[in-house]
Amino acid sequence: MNNWFKSGSPWVWLSAGGVSISLISVIGLLWLIASRGLSYFWPADIYQFEMTDEQGINTTVIGEIYDRENIPTSQLVHLNLDLDTSVESIERLLIKTGNRELVSLDFRWILVPQISQQSLPEDLVLIERRTNGNFYGYIENIILDGRTVGLEKMPELVERVSEFQAEMEELQKVDIGAINYQIERTRLKERKHKLDETLTPELQLEFKNTVASLRADYEVLEHALMGLREKISRDQIVMRAMDGQKVTINFENILKINFNNQLTLFGKIKLFFSQIGSFISDDPREANTEGGVFPAIFGTVLMVLLMTVIVSPLGVVAAIYLHEYAGNNALTKLLRIAVINLAGVPSIVYGVFGLGFFVYMVGGSLDQLFYAETLPSPTFGTPGVMWSAITLAILTLPVVIVSTEEGLSRIPSAMRHGSLALGATKAETLWRIILPIASPAIMTGIILAIARAAGEVAPLMLVGVVKMAPNLPLDGNFPFLHLDRKFMHLGFHIYDVGFQSPNVEAARPLVYATALLLVSIIVALNMTAVSIRNRLREKYRMLEH
Structure with a gap:
């Protein structure tokens, strides 16, 4: 046993077990997000329930089954229902009924024992509308030009x-x-x-x-x-709701009309991918609880790209100075300590700094110098996509500096001496020898910076992100890219829909769908950076050896 410990095998197995647990946790988390997020787009069956309530009144409920749960029978004693008390629990269903102009809530719970009949009528219709959410019912009339x-x-x-x-x-x-x-x-x-x-x-x-x-x-x-x-x-459709009431809906308010119960498997798959496409390409509606997330996707990618363009040269130049030019003195040590400490500062502190320094001080000064005609309405003296990118660039700057400096330190000093001995200047050695070999390490720092910046939300809430941005930062008006505008972000969209939504049940699947999309974008950005790093590594492998 003593020899076994000395051989190091326990630590190898312990490391392997830790890695395995981490991989299982990550895969489980991704599976949870993907399963619940993608189920949001799958066309569900529309049920019609015939029910008898505690007063003996027969009612009809039409909608989609969103959730099921069992509740203890003892919790239903006060409802005076004719229930079997020998049964410990009773199943109840969460039904999305829509029809907001007729009922106050999109969802309602119904008890399974109260259901006298359950059916899937093929002529039931789901109408996706621009406002007031979905409508479920039967088509009575279609009116074209009267x-x-x-x-x-x-x-x-x-x-x-x-x-x-x-x-x-x-x-x-x-x-x-x-x-x-x-x-x-x-x-x-x-x-x-x-x-x-x-x-x-x-x-x-x-x-x-x-x-x-x-x-x-x-x-x-x-x-x-x-x-x-x-x-x-002039075009209208007359619908009959579950209570028999007739509702007239203008076609201008209709996005889609689907007979979900008539769809075959191929039809459901086609509608599934169509709804995913609409989610990615459409604008949000109904306080972000309906529609798509295209402005949030655009804002997230634009902000990350701007941040990358800003942080890459700053981080690389700072690392080159610290490693190649700065002497080993008290000032250099102080700078290294400052860089390490910056990496541990809470992100919200960067947001406060960005708001106070960049927005109010720098942006306000720019308005006074170049945009005096717009005052008192600020141009750059208000949160916007540029200040968000700069703030996140400062937040991720330590990551790029440390990663680049580690890459520089791995290059043998003999390569520097050989280049200088052959007559190259220090700048030529740095540009033609050192930086190409260190480029994979630089890309590693950029990858880590992208991964962190894409998921940050707290500082963005102070320096540019909003719940709803009517105009994209990029349009056809000169100068085309408007860095002073506010923008939407997928991370903030998840927070807003999940915690600020007036309809929590309707927003819950959307939270998982948006989270899955955010993870996909981060993975795509990282894979792009990784492929660039691998190309650079292969390109300069011979130079390194």
């Missing part, structure tokens, strides 16, 4: 409305948005000339004519927009 038509016209109507909605969105976000942007820029130019006391009558007349021309174009586009709205407002 005339009742058959069900065969429904796919054509939905496609027609989708085309009209796409045209309306194009008009609102691109054409009308561009005109509003130009009007605002013209107003600011005129105000800047006033502040500089350079506004001549000729310039004033030019600005006035420009605004008049833009407003004329705006009225034309607004008239076209109202025409499109009028066209789609």
